[in-house]
Amino acid sequence: MTTFIFDVLNDLKSQGKNLSELIFILPSKRAGLFLKHELKKLCDETIFAPEIISIEEFIETLSGLKTVTNTQLLFEFYNTYLTLTKPAKPDTFEVFTKWAQIVLQDFNEIDRYNIPQKRIFDYLSDIKDIEHHHWSLEENQTEFIKNYLAFWNKLHSYYIHFSETLKAKNMGYQGLLYREATHKINGYIEEYPEKKHVFLGFNALNTCEEQIIQNLLNNKLADIYWDIDAHFFNNTYHDASLFTRQHKKKWSYFKNHDFNWITNNYKQKKELSIFGIPKNIGQAKYIGSLLKQLQTENPNLQNTAVVLGDEDLLIPVLNSIPENVNALNITMGFPLKSIPLSSLFESLFQLHKTDPHAFYFKDVTNIIAHQFVRPLFSKSGVDYASKLIETIDNNNIIYVTINRLKEIAPESSNLINILFSNWNQSPVAAIKNCTELIILIKDYLNTNKDSNLLSLEYLYRFNELFNTLDSLNSTYGHINDISALFSIYKELLSSESLDFQGEPLQGLQLMGMLESRVLDFETVIISSVNEGVLPSGKSNNSFIPFDVKIENKLPTYKEKDAVYTYHFYRLLQRAKRVFILYNTEADVLTGGEKSRFITQLELEKTHEITHQILTPKVPVLVESENIIHKTDQLIQDLKNVAAKGFSPSSLTAYIRNPIDFYYQKVLKIKEHDDVEETVAANTLGTVVHNTLEDFYKPLIGQNLTIDILNTLKSKIEERVTYHFKNEYKEGDISKGKNLIIFEIAKRYVSNFIDFEISDLKAGNTIEIKAIEANNEIQVDIPELDFTVKMVGKVDRVDVYNGVTRIIDYKSGKVSQNQVEIVNWEDITTDYKKFSKSFQILSYAYMMHQMETIQLPVEAGIISFKNLNAGVLKFGKKEHSGYRAKKDNLITNETLDNFKVELKNIILEICNPNIPFTEKEV
Known part of the structure; x- marks a missing residue:
């Protein structure tokens, strides 16, 4: 395959032109590198390399102005705005940047197209x-x-003042450079009448470019080579040749000179494949698979290009490229905003955008736990980052102050100041703190420099960015608050990237659509060929209405689409194998249905096309049960658990899911206690339990009276508040949902006491026998040769009208049918229905064994959400005919039956041949 660049050079050589004396002007710098490479192939003797420059460099030389960044232009334009807006109240710099970007873009277009x-x-x-x-x-x-x-x-007025100010400083935006270059082209021709220029690979030209190139052509100081195929050029409706047709028709130069070149490459045989793939990640993964297939024929993937229609696919594609691809060149930079360090500064700006006295705990822990910050908290072998996070979690601190952070980790006070000291809406303080943080991170990374080279490179670029912010603010002084600083920071960040090191002329080339200009490859993979991406479709980020653009010959979305049509089809012209990928999942935000380019290829039928819809290979995962087999060590661990004692809750955990029992009791894995922003249900239950314990424990051995209970009611506020502070730590219960839950806790306690008072008023007697009584017994299981204990704490034992009752409090809702059983074996198999029965029978069994109660007794649940139902008593139902007979009394027979089930469940737990098997919960 011969390339367009080689053909141009060969043509120039055949005309006898001295290549060393020519100035080659190309659409991009990257194309210049390939031109040098092709030049080597053509030359059979040593020559001086010609001057090779991009069109932007040529225009900058002509204009005598220096291009400045978009960010600096915003600052300069704000000077203009303030000068011409006085004495009216001007917009703040942050508000100004929102509309000024569009105005600058319009200024640029007006100048590039040389509009009066x-x-x-x-x-x-x-x-x-x-x-x-x-x-x-x-x-x-x-x-x-x-x-x-x-x-x-x-x-x-804005335009005049702004452009004159820039020219006085010898700088300008792209359009201003073009306009100035147009004014100075005649002077350039007079000064350098012998210089010969070669323009190659151009397509869409703005008015200034057209005037400059035509001037040089008419003065015999230039040649121009177009790269357009006859298939497109001869079709007056094909947008790929929209601009070249216009140039040939309108330029007077071509009335007497040849139009170089209209080629015939497109119709040559090609292998053209189109793949519809769901989602962007699917495309990235398939690109990896394609490259692997192509390596079987072309191990180094020479003359192969991956062109990304959507440049956001860069990272997924990089992660999908086969590991054995040695020669790789990436023309796009790695966006600075995608670097992990950017998330740290994003978090800091978000934290300080307002002027808070205390910071939300999640914002604080995100910063402390960040991969670049966490190591800085290690002092003398102590991990203060963990200490800070654990203290916030354990004390339920929802809003944390800088002083509280320093109390927890005084050794890290300097770092805490840098991260969390109030920026006081001062951009100077913000930049200073960020710069100091960068220095601290640099010092840490330098301790192991060899393994942190990439991170140090990241850091260097962010240091440059903050130095730029500092310089801009010092020079112009327009940034007056953190919000404005954040806007400019994001503007700078979005335009910065890290350049990759690669092999620019060898192996696989990975690029965006614009980087492919002038270049030719045998194998091309193009991704994201969807409407809204390729082409990008209608977008009007301009103050100039559509009809005004048409009137003044300014480009609209139609011309923009034609530019991408040209680039797309030019990639196909000389290629021998083309793979076109598109996303089958239409998304109005990131691109719609397959591109019109694909439909056009299919309808014109120039080439034989294979079109497939691919779906990812999803492996069939056979769900396997989580099974833990009991080893000798595990049996020993179970013996240790048995010796300490099984609790009713641990046994019901086993009934619910044996794996949970294994994690909690054997491995002793506890759930992480996150900060409770809203009081959790278990915290509410604990507060109510502890309050009732405070009230009733001093009454053990006494009969309840109405006076005693009325006295207790007056203490509810104080006791509930005390226990909330004890359980909820530094969490706030003074407002919002937490205040409601606090009131619910008081209502639960108050309602319970009222319930007791109404019982006494009805003539019933209640004597308190025990409150929060600890029980511990040894369970006699002859089949086991080791000690088995049961332990448990009973909420309350009382004597009600002469009958002993064992009562368990539940803050959730419990219904009567949850404490009634028909078949004894159900009690250890159906957790949802009978776990409450198992618990209260366990307490009755333990207390009977300890001889702290005499049978028969009653046992039941008091549900604070179902208090009107009273004590929900355990009952054993016996079916007799059409009616079920229920017995609420717990007798020796009841406990004997329960012991059988208890013994069975403990034997199952300790049986070495029965593994812990996960249940579907």
């Missing part, structure tokens, strides 16, 4: 007057109306 400025700005102003004539004719115009109409009237 006054005419178009007056035109715009008149249009706004007509659109809002009832405003402009209003006698008593509001301030808003005056400002709105004044804005459009001032656009020309």
Whole structure:
């Protein structure tokens, strides 16, 4: 395959031109590298390399101005805005940047297309007057109306002042450079009448470029080579040749000179495959698979390019490239905003955008736990980051102050100041703190420099970024608060990238669509060929209306689409194998259905096309049960658990799911206690339990009286508050949902005491026998040769009208059928229905064994959410005919039956041949 660049060089050589004396002007710098490479192939003797420059470099030389960044332009333009807006109240810099970006873009287009400025700005102003004539004719115009109409009237003044200021400083934006270059081209021709220029690979030219190139052509100081195929050029409806057709028709030069070149490459045989793949990640993964297949024929993937229609696919594609691809060149930079360090500064700016006295705990822990910050908290072998996070979690601190952080980790006070000291809306303080943080991270990374080279490179680029912010703020002084600083920070961040090191002329080439200009490859993979991506479709980020653009010959979305149509088809011209990928999952935000380019390829039937819809290979995962077999060590661990004692809750955990029992009791894995922003149900239950324990424990051995209970009611507020502070630590219960839950806790206690009072008023007697009584017994199981104990704490034991009752409190809702059983074996198999019965029978069994109660007794649940039901008593149902007979008394027979089930469940737990098997919960 011969490339377009080689053909141009060969043609120039065949004309006998001295290549060393030529100035080659290309659409991009990257194309210049390939031109040098092709030049080597062509030359059979040593020559001086010609001057090879991009069109932007050529225009900068012509204009005598230096291009400045978009960010600096915003600062310069704000100077203009403030100068011309006085004495009216101007927008803040942050508000200004929102609309100024669009105005600068319009200034750029107006200059690039050499439109008479006054005419178009007056035109715009008149249009706004007509659109809002009832405003402009209003006698008593509001301030808003005056400002709105004044804005459009001032656009020309803004332009004049802004462009003159920039030129006085020998700098400008791209459009201004083009306009100045157009003014100076005649002087350049007079100064350098012998210089010969070669323009190659151009397509869409703005008016300034057209005028400059035509001037050089007409003065015999240039040659121009187009790269357009006859298949497109001869089709007057094909957008790939929209611009080249216009140039050939309108340029006077081509009336007497050949139009180089219209080639015939597109119709040559090609292998063209189209793949519809769901989602962007699916495309990235399939690119990896394609490259692996292509390596079987072309191990080094020479002359192969992956062109990303959507450049956000860069990282997924990089992760999908086969590991054995040795030669790789990436023309796109790695976006600085994708680097892990950017998330740290994003978090810091979000934290300090307001002026808080205390910081939300999640924001604080995110910063402390960040991979670049956490190591800085290690002092003398102590991990203060963990200490800070654990203290926040354990004390339920939802809003944390800087002083509290210093109390927890005084050794890290300097770092805490840098991260969390209030920036006081001062951009200077913000930049200073961020720079100091970068220095601390650098010092840490330098301790192991060899393994942290990439991280140090990241750090260097962010240091540059903050130095730029500092310089801009010092020079212009427009950044007055953190919010404005954050906006400019994001503007700078979005335009910065890290360049990759690669093999620019060897192996696989990974690039965006614009980087492919002038270049040719035998094998091309193009991704994201969807409407809204390729082409990008209608977008109008401009103050200039569509009809005004048409009137003034400014480009619209139609011309923009034609540019990408050219790039797309030019990639196909000389390629021998093309793979086109598109996303089958239409998304209005990131691209819609398959591109019109694909439909066009299929309809024109120039090439035989294979079109497939691919779905990812999803392996069939056979769900396997989580099974833990009991080893000798595990049996020993179980013996230790048995010796300490099985609790009713641990046994019901086993009934619910044996794996949970294994994690909690054998491995002793506890659930992490997260900060409770809203009081959790178990915290509410604990507060109510502890309050009732405080009230009733002093009454053990006494009969309850109405007076005693009324006295207790007066203490509810104080005791509930005390226990909330004890359990909820430093969490706030003074407002929001927490205040409601606090009131619910008081209501639960108050309702319970009222329930007791109504019982006494009805003539019943209640004597308190025990509160929160600890029980511990040894369970006699002859089949086991080791000690088995049961332990448990009973909420309350009382004597009600002479009958002993064992009572368990539940803050959740419990119904009567959850404490009634028909078949004894159900008690150890159906957790949801009978776990409550198992618990209260366990307490009755333990207390009977300890001889602290005499049978028969009753046992039941008091549900605070179902208090009207009273004590929900355990009952054993016996079916007799059509009626079920229920016995609420717990007798020796009841406990004997229960012991059988208890013994069975413990034997199952300790049986070495029965593994712990996960249940579906």
